[in-house]
Amino acid sequence: MSRTTPIPITAVPSGYRLRREILVPAREARLFEARRGEVIQLIDVRGQQVGDLMAWLVGSPHEYLSPSHTISCLARLVPRKGEELFSNHRRPLFRIREDTVGRHDLLVPCCDPERYARDFGQPDHPSCLTSIRAALRDAGVDWVPRGELAWNVFMNNVVAPDGAITTEAPPHGPGSYIELEVLEDLYVVLSACPQDLTPCNAFQPTEMGIRVFERAT
Ligand SMILES: [Zn+2]
Numbered sequence: 001m002s003r004t005t006p007i008p009i010t011a012v013p014s015g016y017r018l019r020r021e022i023l024v025p026a027r028e029a030r031l032f033e034a035r036r037g038e039v040i041q042l043i044d045v046r047g048q049q050v051g052d053l054m055a056w057l058v059g060s061p062h063e064y065l066s067p068s069h070t071i072s073c074l075a076r077l078v079p080r081k082g083e084e085l086f087s088n089h090r091r092p093l094f095r096i097r098e099d100t101v102g103r104h105d106l107l108v109p110c111c112d113p114e115r116y117a118r119d120f121g122q123p124d125h126p127s128c129l130t131s132i133r134a135a136l137r138d139a140g141v142d143w144v145p146r147g148e149l150a151w152n153v154f155m156n157n158v159v160a161p162d163g164a165i166t167t168e169a170p171p172h173g174p175g176s177y178i179e180l181e182v183l184e185d186l187y188v189v190l191s192a193c194p195q196d197l198t199p200c201n202a203f204q205p206t207e208m209g210i211r212v213f214e215r216a217t
Pocket of ligand 1: 194
């Protein structure tokens with residue numbers, strides 16, 4: 001682990017040791033492999049930042065994390081500690097071990113060039129989908145990401161009783177994290193969302209951190 005890493009210290013899960021640490025620079029994305037039985041932490045470095053996560057089975061790219069199936073399986077809009085996140089075949093892919101934020105969005109797609117073109121007149125604005133495509137290309141991984149497959153980690157979307165959705169600035173601070181048990185061998189890609197035109201990232205996109213832990217014995 002680099003001594004210069006800005007990723008805040010987090011507790012090492014009991015019985016595990018650090019295998020890999022990744023800094024996701026602001027407005028970029030990174031791909032990594034997570035094996036069944038490992039534990040990953042997604043960490044907000046500076047606070048008020050959203051990460052957009054996609055995941056799919058190694059060797060079976062047609063099965064992937066599905067936010068809509070997760071909502072259906074849980075009968076909840078937001079998963080809680082102890083609950084699982086599901087694939088498009090309703091197979092559990094992650095179990096939430098810890099979550100210091102507790103706010104996530106599984107309803108809306110990640111941001112994409114069309115979002116910035118349609119809603120802000122800025123077709124060349126960085127987007128999660130563009131960042132994720134670049135991360136896959138850099139890693140030589142052939143998988144076609146789709147915006148609706150993104151779990152918007154820490155995103156503070158509020159659903160009103162009349163069905164309206166409002167994006168509010170996330171209130172969580174630096175070092176906030178979610179810890180996930182990995183239930184299958186997965187490819188995982190995380191984007192540090194570059195949205196700076198709404199309160200999504202408090203108008204200031206910053207880095208995300210990833211730690212991957214393997215069993216110590
Ligand atoms: Zn985004």
